Every structure is written in C-alpha cells, then in structure tokens.
Amino acid sequence: EDQVTQSPEALRLQEGESSSLNCSYTVSGLRGLFWYRQDPGKGPEFLFTLYSAGEEKEKERLKATLTKKESFLHITAPKPEDSATYLCAVQRGGSNYKLTFGKGTLLTVNP
Amino acid sequence: DAGVTQSPTHLIKTRGQQVTLRCSPKSGHDTVSWYQQALGQGPQFIFQYYEEEERQRGNFPDRFSGHQFPNYSSELNVNALLLGDSALYLCASSLNTEAFFGQGTRLTVV
Numbered sequence: 475e476d477q478v479t480q481s482p483e484a485l486r487l488q489e490g491e492s493s494s495l496n497c498s499y500t501v502s503g504l505r506g507l508f509w510y511r512q513d514p515g516k517g518p519e520f521l522f523t524l525y526s527a528g529e530e531k532e533k534e535r536l537k538a539t540l541t542k543k544e545s546f547l548h549i550t551a552p553k554p555e556d557s558a559t560y561l562c563a564v565q566r567g568g569s570n571y572k573l574t575f576g577k578g579t580l581l582t583v584n585p
Numbered sequence: 586d587a588g589v590t591q592s593p594t595h596l597i598k599t600r601g602q603q604v605t606l607r608c609s610p611k612s613g614h615d616t617v618s619w620y621q622q623a624l625g626q627g628p629q630f631i632f633q634y635y636e637e638e639e640r641q642r643g644n645f646p647d648r649f650s651g652h653q654f655p656n657y658s659s660e661l662n663v664n665a666l667l668l669g670d671s672a673l674y675l676c677a678s679s680l681n682t683e684a685f686f687g688q689g690t691r692l693t694v695v
Contacts, residue, residue, distance in 0.1 A: 478627075506682050517589075517675050517686035518628070561627055565682070571641050572618070573677075573684060575627030 476501045480562055480576035487552055487583050495547040495579045497562030505567040507545050509538050512559045512578065521547075521560075552583045587612070589678050589687035597693045598666050606661040606690045610678030616640075617659040618684060619651060620675040628675055634659055666694045 477500040487493055499507065506525050510518035522531045524540040531538050535556065537548040547560055559580050563573040590609045598604050610617050616635045620628035630643035634653035648664045657678075663670055671694045677684040 508683070510686075515673070515689075515691070517591075517689045520683060520685055523683055563627070569641075571616075571633050571635075572630035572643060573620075573628070574630070577625070577627050 476564055476566055476574040478562055478564055478574055478576035480560075480579050482579060483577070484580040485582070487549075487581070489553055489583055489585050490551050492548070492550045492552070494549070495560055495581070497545040497547070497576060498543060499545070499562070499564045501564045501566050501574070503567040505565045505570075507540055508563045508565070508573065509536075509545070509547055510561040510563065512561055514559075518561055549581070552581075554583045554585050557581055557583045589676055589685055591674075591676050591687035591690050593690060594688065595691045595693075597695060600666055600668060600694055602666050603662065603664045604666060604692060606663075606674050606676075606692070608659045608661070608676030608678075608687060610657050610659070610676075611685050614678035614680045614685070615657050616679045617653055617657065618677045618679070619659070619661045620677065620686075621645075622673040622675055622689070624672075631661070663692075668694050670694050 479498045481496045509521040512518045522538040527542045559578040561578045563575040618633040619631040622628040632642040637653045650662045653659045673689045675689045676687045
C-alpha cells in the first residue's frame with residue numbers, strides 16, 4: 475500500500491530563516507509526487523508536480539526536489555504569508571488515479 | 586476561469602440524515618475526484634468519476650455514492666450520516682495528472 479510520511483509535523487521559523495520540509499514515500503511505480511499548500515478551512519492549492527528522481531521545481535521562495543525515496547520542499551527567506559500547512563501526495567502509475575496524502579507540515583513564520 | 590467550485594460551503598446535518606454535496610470542475614477538466622479530510626489529517630480518497638462512471642473507489646462504505654453529469658459536474662451523496670462523517674469534503678478536478686481542489690464543504694453531523 476502507498477505510504478507518505480511528512481516531517482516535521484509542525485515547524486516554527488522566524489521571518490527570513492530558511493528551512494526544509496520532508497516527505498518520505500513508499501509507492502510501487504511512482505507516476506508523480508505533488509506538493510500542495512493549504513490554508514485553514516480552505517482547499518489545498520496546487521504548488522508542484524515532480525515526476526522523476528533528480529527533478530527540481532521552483533516558485534518564488536519555494537523549491538521542491540525529488541529522490542527515489544523522498545522529496546524536500548525548501549523554503550528560502552520565508553515571510554509570514556508563507557504560513558500554512560504543506561501537504562505532500564503521491565500517485566501510483568497504471569490504472570490508479572487516486573492521490574495518497576501525508577498528514578502535512580504546519581509551517582508558522584513569525585515576523 | 587472560476588476554478589473548482591463547491592456548494593454549499595458549510596452544512597449541519599443530524600445523525601441518520603442524508604446529504605448531497607455539489608462540485609463544478611475547472612473549465613476544460615473532465616475528471617472529478619472526491620476526498621474527505623478530517624481535522625489534522627491529510628485528505629482521504631473517496632472516489633473518482635470520469636465519463637459519468639465511477640472509475641476508482643477508496644476504502645469508504647456504500648453509504649458514500651456519487652454521480653457525474655454530462656457537463657462534468659458532480660455530486661457526492663452520503664446516506665445514514667454518522668457523527669464520524671463530520672469533515673471537510675473536497676472536490677478535485679483534473680484533465681491529466683495535476684488535480685486542482687475546490688474550497689471544500691465543511692459538514693458537521695450532530
């Protein structure tokens with residue numbers, strides 16, 4: 475069965491203090507790994523899709539990387555508006571269409 | 586582009602009742618998936634609809650059913666509501682791999 479584990483569960487940073495969130499996964503035949511941002515009481519907002527080990531994608535202060543066992547979401551010089559829960563999900567290949575999510579990392583950036 | 590829209594945004598139901606949630610996909614998307622998200626948890630896959638058929642189903646009882654219409658919009662129906670069905674229900678639409686979520690429907694069962 476596909477598994478996704480995110481760490482840490484919660485992370486507090488000062489504004490400008492860079493850090494990384496981890497997503498470890500077990501899936502047979504990865505089709506894609508996805509990062510989402512979720513604000514309280516809202517639906518997840520799509521950030522990135524990574525398809526193969528070694529791939530990297532960037533958006534503003536966020537950079538996502540992928541290996542065969544884990545993905546990292548690097549946050550450079552975060553701002554308070556980056557505070558949110560960051561969710562990681564995997565999708566297995568073949569005739570499988572569901573996303574399997576981790577529990578998320580709650581990021582708080584203090585001014 | 587309106588994105589994925591869900592209605593209603595909030596709902597309170599009594600145990601044993603039935604509920605219908607609605608979803609309009611992002612323009613151009615033909616696939617709709619439904620997820621349940623309990624507080625402090627990641628979303629859990631309920632099922633996916635494509636070409637008006639249920640294409641894949643997660644580990645949810647038959648009390649959870651759905652429908653997709655010719656215009657790709659979708660409904661999620663839950664019968665015989667239990668207190669444990671209280672959650673944020675998310676609809677996601679997709680055309681290929683990437684799924685885009687709506688704002689969710691917060692269901693409270695009392």
